[in-house]
Amino acid sequence: MAKENRISMEHGAGGQLMQSLIGEIILKNLTNTKAGTVGLESLDDGATIALDRSFLSDNPNAELVMTTDSHVVKPIFFPGGDIGKVAVCGAVNDLAVMGAKPLAVSSGMIIPEGFSITDLEKIVQSMDAALNEIGVPLITGDTKTIEGTALDSIIINIAAIGICDAPVRDCGLRAGDKIIVSGFIADHGMALLTKREGFEFNSDLESDTAPLWKMIEPILDVKTADGKRAVTAMKDPTRGGVADALNEMAQKSKVCIRVYEEKLPIRETVHVSCEMLGLDPLEIANEGKAIIGVHHDCAEYVLGLLKQHSYGRDAAVIGEVVDEKPGKVILVSALGSTRYVDVPTGDPIPRVC
């Protein structure tokens, strides 16, 4: 490929070439870059976010929510997404599971010398598409280039700012709550593994990478009979999978979670390939799922709301919070036998996210 189609060190060095890189490649592939009076196109030292003052004055507990997520993914393009989509979704989903409406995101890219500019454009386009799905602008960014000998692929950090009525915590589970997962688990990790290792089986498997805000927004308003928020806790089961997320929720909430194996939504292809490779689908990463604790009286209603959104179509109640062994997650098999679900000690599939 001609030299002009590759990133060179001068692109990240400050000065004119970097300006043209940002201007021509990144800006032209983004459609929503403004959240206040100063947007990305100003290429100023930062950007501004206007605040809905009526929202703030009506909600004494309203707070901003901030999160950050860096992504190194191999391969960078995979069935169902790419590093740009997963970086955006990783950050905005962290806001969503805290009950926060995303207001804006920033992008910090580290690009190795020699990286394909065509690939960079595709990545920015998929960031843009994911952000547009939930109406969130990318308002400020930073791009550094690095010698190809020092880094072997692109790294993207997305920080995100949102606003919430009151944050939904990891630690809010109470005995009696139902546990919902918003769809099929382990698709992301298994799709990447399939692509990376060139396995022939389940070649139709796609990553679940998706921005979840529009699916989550309606369930935040559901109230119990005594006027409390029905959703008690939420987490996205990314690295470490459902096993890690459930354990963290159980430990922080000081409760026990019982999960019923036959209720877990797992695709047949994922199930089969996990069996073949000796992997536990509970430990495999997801990038478009939420685990949701809901007051038992509202669980079916919340489930119904989730199913109305395409990303929640396969949502299921997978278990409940019980008043025993605090901090533990227990998996109940179809035959009624039980085992503890342990915290994964390491990623079975390194560098999938």
Add this chain to the structure above:
Amino acid sequence: MAKENRISMEHGAGGQLMQSLIGEIILKNLTNTKAGTVGLESLDDGATIALDRSFLSDNPNAELVMTTDSHVVKPIFFPGGDIGKVAVCGAVNDLAVMGAKPLAVSSGMIIPEGFSITDLEKIVQSMDAALNEIGVPLITGDTKTIEGTALDSIIINIAAIGICDAPVRDCGLRAGDKIIVSGFIADHGMALLTKREGFEFNSDLESDTAPLWKMIEPILDVKTADGKRAVTAMKDPTRGGVADALNEMAQKSKVCIRVYEEKLPIRETVHVSCEMLGLDPLEIANEGKAIIGVHHDCAEYVLGLLKQHSYGRDAAVIGEVVDEKPGKVILVSALGSTRYVDVPTGDPIPRVC
């Protein structure tokens, strides 16, 4: 060094080992981790920031300001700082030059396998020290590890959120304004070069890396006789140095900036080493300086305020905005000859920031 003192791949894989890495190394070295009801110690999906509602209701133009900055620096420890300090200062200074009070920052770290845990602790400690100088909490973070074959040193992204009465822009210069630089230029780039290349000369040279908010805060309130903000534009001259920053301000403001060579604060050691190496100090990176456009009536007063702060002690008026050649920066020598200051096309010292 023993294996326990190095980062291993499992540290970044999600699950228990990562929790211990975050908990034991990062959290224990940070003293200010909360800006709202949910802070870093919760290790939730994000963190919250409480908002001063009275400030917002009193200021119809008040907006949030967001910025992001990724740092790859070699060497990671250098005279006057390290990658942690420079990453924090890079982000919070971007807020400061937009006139925004920093509220909180996030940290996204990519750490290569084999990285020294002792070095990581030192880096977090200096992030903490820089943040404490300006009273800003680090509220949320993300840590990924990566094979040592894929990345050769640590990368730190800091995103920052602040709030401003009204943003100070790059593009606000008007004919007649004075141009102030807040101290000696080119120290950062030359200190790194000296350390990296092992030059014997100017071995006492230190990077200027510093968080500038407390120096900048007082000048934002200075008003002209007709009640306008005296500061018309501001920028921190990092990559590309003063040359790049001045050109950007001139182009965006559609004005011409005249700079007087003999007014430029340049240390003798920096001057001599730039001469020896054929480098232009105007093109060398700074990490603790601001370039400030000020209404001419207020320039001496603003200069006096800057000099009251240790980081502004050597501040100087270096030029003015004139009503000719829009978008150009003209350097006037001591003898009165002039030349255009060009936009640097590439960094003369790659990877200093």
